[in-house]
Amino acid sequence: MTLYSRVRPLAFKLPAETAHDLGKRTLRTAQSTWPTRTALSAVYQYEHPALEVDLFDTTFPNPVGVAAGFDKNAEVTHALEALGFGFVEIGTVTPYPQSGNDRPRLFRLQEDEAMVNRMGFNGQGMERVKSRLETDGTPGFPLGVNIGKMNSSNEREAIEDYRRVFDRLSPFADYVVVNVSCPNTPDEFDEASPDHLREIFETLEAENDADVPMLVKIGPDEPEESVLDLVDIIQEFDLDGIVATNTSTSREGLESPNREEWGGLSGNPLQDRSTDVIRTIAEYTDGNLPIVGVGGVDSPGSAYEKILAGASLVQLYTGFVYEGPATAKRINQGLVQLLERDGFASVEDAVGAGLD
């Protein structure tokens, strides 16, 4: 029995967001001194050459990252590194602080190993995040920055929002993600419409003198034609990759009473759908567009499935909540065994190997 399996029932008695805040405070305390950080690393980090992924002009020590939304304000990046993750995507960061939707806005669906959230882009805004990255220093593993618009912005203002956050935070980033797929922010206009996307990418490209790799995050609920249209635009602008997928508005097959809550569904029920989206993109692009796979990853098998379907890296959020601090280590150890079993020398060799 692990420590987390004893702590989890207690944490799960608390409202989900309270437990999340408590967990983050613990991580922030743990990362603040060298001895605690070193102790965490000693227990949770796992290194193996087969896990290294060279992508976006940097080296990921392993392919298992923390998805956007967990560390919106870059408060615990060093603790996440010590817990053995291969990278973290902070954000979504907006230009100004924003309180998000009213609480409660985060719900566990325990029977389904899932969560529903309607946080609504709560965050401290780009200036706080920038000064924290300056005072804490960037972590020793790759840092993604996920950027978004203010909830109150109209179509024109949204472009300026993306430009401002990109301008402020891209100097810290190994890659930047434009998030146009949040299902729980107001949708005054179609954020993922081709015209709007073109305008965003034109604006950011003009801003991107340092050539920071730029990706787009998509949702799992789009029909295949829309996904492929988006991929066409990504290729038209020569962007560097795609993050697939965000949370879902679907409630198919769920058992927990909290399925009635509105918001984005994450976790186990999203697993197959997000893998399908990854496979569709990888097949359409012949594996030439790097994919960061996210949705329901909680075990070596679920991470491996996404890699075989074409993901070069994977991320998780809900799996971390359910599986605890040893999640990255367990997945990475299991991945090495799966690679050896199937005769792959590395994760990179296995990317897309499950495609026809």
Ligand SMILES: Cc1cc2nc3c(=O)[nH]c(=O)nc-3n(C[C@H](O)[C@H](O)[C@H](O)COP(=O)(O)O)c2cc1C
């Ligand atoms: C509470 C919560 C907040 C999230 N916030 C964001 C966010 O701010 N930006 C974003 O791009 N994705 C956000 N996500 C989506 C995750 O990054 C991820 O795409 C999704 O949860 C699927 O992964 P999972 O099944 O491993 O949780 C959030 C997810 C959760 C559960």
